[in-house]
Amino acid sequence: MKISFLIHTVYGIGGTIRTTLNLAGELANRHEVEIVSVFQHRDTAAFAIDPRITVVPLVDTRPDSPGNDLENPLFSQPSKAFPHAEARYKEYSQLVDERVRAHYADSDADIVVGTRPGLVAYVAQFAPPGAVRVGQEHMTHNHHKGALREEMYEHLDAIDAFVTVSEGDAAVWRDKLPLPTTRVLSIPNSVPEPAVAPSDGTGRTVVAAGRLSAEKQYHVLLDAFAKVAAVRPDWVLRIYGSGDQRERLRARIDELALYNQVHLMGAHSPIEPEWAKGAIAVSTSRHESFGMTLVEAMRCGVPMVSTDCDYGPREIIQDGVDGLLVPVGDVTAIAQGLLRLIDDEGLRRGMAKAAADNARRFDPGVVTKQYEALFAELVEDASRRETGPGIAPVADVVVAGDGEVTVTLATPLPEGLEQGATLVCTRTGVQSDVRTFEFDGGGAARIPAGEVFPEGQWNLFVEMATTKVRGRVTARVIDQRGAMHAAQRPAGGGPVHNLVPYEDKAKGSALMLRAWSRPVHAEADDVRLDGMRITLTGSLYGAATVSDAPSLLLRRRGKPAGELSFAGEKKGEHGFRFTFTPVEAVAAQLTAHDVWDLLVRYAPNSKPVKIGKVLDDVVMKKDIYSYPRIVRPKRRTGSLVRAMVKRALRKRPPQVRVRVYYTVSNDLALNVVDL
Incomplete structure (x- = not known):
């Protein structure tokens, strides 16, 4: 196999560099290995590199180098493909985007491995079509900002495997960010046998x-x-x-x-x-x-x-x-x-x-065998998907006004297999959660309006009764109009739910279902920004009633926990409205990137529920519903003398950006970011 590692730089000093070189050196005993270094900032690498490994630098930042890229016009243009919330975002540019894209456009690599979040995103977008895509996590789930995890979801969902360095962290990723078709597992870093004799233990x-x-x-x-x-x-x-x-x-x-x-x-x-x-x-x-x-x-x-x-x-x-x-x-x-x-x-x-x-269990030879076993399984899986026996159903789907979803086969199944075929729906991350629906003589399977799917993403397959072979359904035409009426459907005191079909291009235009199901739901109807003032209007659905004095809660993610409360008013029979400013959230800022979830306590003793927008046809709101950003100075601290000195030096006072946005689950959040 040809294995390509994409790394920020192989010329520096750091744990990711060391472990990549250890793994690459051991793999070079049996495979063709390259390390693609996004940046080259010095002539020679700080660590020794096995001569069998091909090193490919993409962007030259050496000041005295004839090939220096610092003056390239694209070098100063912000990246369009690197995640904005990634810690190194400011170092990445459209020049890097183009160099990475161009390298892998001509690559014959069988395996491409990204070694940090932004580079995993690159692998998801730019790896050769036939290559197996692997992401490595050298930090932890909890180390990353919530905004980065949200940005990374679509990229992690598009790769074949995501490898952490501890099983504890892998378990957190599987629990907090379930990925339907991406294997999430742990393989430890490797450390070679030292070239020096062990300590004799006699020192002090x-x-x-x-x-x-x-x-x-x-x-x-x-x-x-x-x-x-x-x-x-x-x-x-x-x-x-x-x-x-x-x-x-x-x-x-x-x-x-x-x-x-x-x-x-x-x-x-x-x-x-x-x-x-x-x-x-x-x-x-x-x-x-x-x-x-x-x-x-x-x-x-x-x-x-x-x-x-x-x-x-x-x-x-x-x-x-x-x-x-x-x-x-x-x-x-x-x-x-x-x-x-x-x-x-x-x-x-x-x-x-x-x-x-x-x-010794961390010896490169031992660890590399785990990677080789994973790579072999992923390559075999990819080959089976491309050439193995099976079916490739294509379907049209329609959502009715009452919520019924009809999936109709657009192409005939192989002769002899069409009898007894069923539509199989499996929930991402919960393999045991399966729903099946029979196809009728016209090739249509109907999911009744009253069928409540647990909240999450659902994969659709056609399964043959005789062979039990399954084929993932590819979308042809998706008519989502009926989902636009979800807010008008009577809940009858039961859970509020909506089922929206959509096409997932990252999975080869796979037909998917996005389900929302909540006992009580607070739907965001309108968000208005007037200077620093934010006005939020919404409606309550389900078995609950808005009191005359609802409260808006802002809850900070991460530790230490924080909560801010704002009084609101009841609007009509089921509505609420809150007008507030983010000044308190800015004053309570603890990190360079704080995220606050928005919840409503609709009655004095009620359990707060998240405010979101899920009762329509738009599956992913965060890139569609965009609200103006608020930029304001941070609170001034220190003496008047220091403030005067700063003004004299014409330094811009520290500023923060406040943004109201929708998360990957279409719930509202407020983001406070240092500029």
């Missing part, structure tokens, strides 16, 4: 390594090591890495008077000789998608004391066997873990041997 050095960033919580480590140094002053701590927290950590070391026992060593590559100098390794991260440093230390025969953060450490370390897991942010527990290994040499040596033995 504790080693930590990683970016000097807030998420690594080195300030917690320093406070813990102060407790260690107080009783074991002959032990020292070495911290390897570079980052924006260096000066802060230096100041804390001085404040704790640890300057003789704690040393900031800077970045080192290769790092293995430094691990081997240690008797104990330590990690105090707030979260780890995997934990490359943990495996590196263990492969060098060094037991690890690590915080038990999501998700990697607990899947790498066997607590009490080859290392110790301690609570996140617990200074005392970290100190106690270090002292336990410092004071018990026998335990330390036993864990060191177990660490070296157990970490």
Whole structure:
């Protein structure tokens, strides 16, 4: 097979680069491998690259290079294909779009692998038509902004497999963002056998390594090591890495008077000789998608004391066997873990041997076999879809005014198979949730108006009674007009529901159903923006009644939770109206990209329900219903003198953009983003 990895840059230093090179090098033993580096910012790569791997740089950003692309007019034009909410969006341009598109237009790759969210989106859009498309997640579901996950949905839905580095994270992706035809699984990163002899464990050095960033919580480590140094002053701590927290950590070391026992060593590559100098390794991260440093230390025969953060450490370390897991942010527990290994040499040596033995499961050869098995299965699946036995039904579909959906075969089934055919509907992410409907003599299957489908996306297949062979239905003509009357259908006190057929071009024009089903639903009827003022009018459906004093709730996604409440008014028999400003949401902003969901508490003791727009024929609202953005300065802080200095320097004050928009589930949300 020919395998192509698409990476931000292969010329830098980072965990994604290292693990990609490890995997690519091992695959090169049996396959043709290329690494497509979007950017080349230096002449040579920081890590050694196996000469059997073909490296293809696309955009040259070296200032002194004859092929420098910085002056290309397209370089300054924002990308049209890279997700806007991706952290590196500002680095991507239409030039990058064109270079990636052009490379894969002429590619004969069998497998194309994207190594970060934006590049997974590129793979979904630009990989060769016959290639298997694979996305890798080197962070975690919870690490990404809600806006990015929403943007990525259509791209993740279009690829063949999505691979995380821990099973814990894979489970979260499967639960929070179910994908109907995309395999979501975990394969760990690989770490090769070190080129140095294992640690002999005789030293008195504790080693930590990683970016000097807030998420690594080195300030917690320093406070813990102060407790260690107080009783074991002959032990020292070495911290390897570079980052924006260096000066802060230096100041804390001085404040704790640890300057003789704690040393900031800077970045080192290769790092293995430094691990081997240690008797104990330590990690105090707030979260780890995997934990490359943990495996590196263990492969060098060094037991690890690590915080038990999501998700990697607990899947790498066997607590009490080859290392110790301690609570996140617990200074005392970290100190106690270090002292336990410092004071018990026998335990330390036993864990060191177990660490070296157990970490072999992350050897590139072992991990690569998992990838090869996945690639082989995906290639076989693709081949079966293209050439294997089966049927390829094409159908027209009509939605009646009362909600009945009729699917009519537009082309005849193979002779002898037309008897007893059924329409099979399966819900994405819930394989056991199946609905079947018989075709009549005219080739039509009817889904009754009263049939309530659980909310979600549904795949449509035709299944042969005799052979049980299924074929995904391809859409020809879709008449959705009846869905436009969903708001007028009597609910009868039961759940509010709507079933809308649509064409999914990412699945080869597959016919799909989007179902909404809610016991109580608040439909957004009208959204008006007047300066900073937002007026929202809606209607309540289902077994519920609007009180004279409904409340609008804004709930912040993520942690810590936050909620804002605004009083509203009843309009007519079932309606409500709220007029509010987003000033409080801006004032409560915690991240550069806060997302607030909009809910209505229609009566004083009622459970709030999300406000959305689902009772019509438009399956995806977010790109169709667009409201004006509000741009406003952030709250001024600091002294009048600083404000005057900023004005004198003609610096634009910090601003935020507030946007009301529809999510992928067609529910309303409010987004506060730093500009």
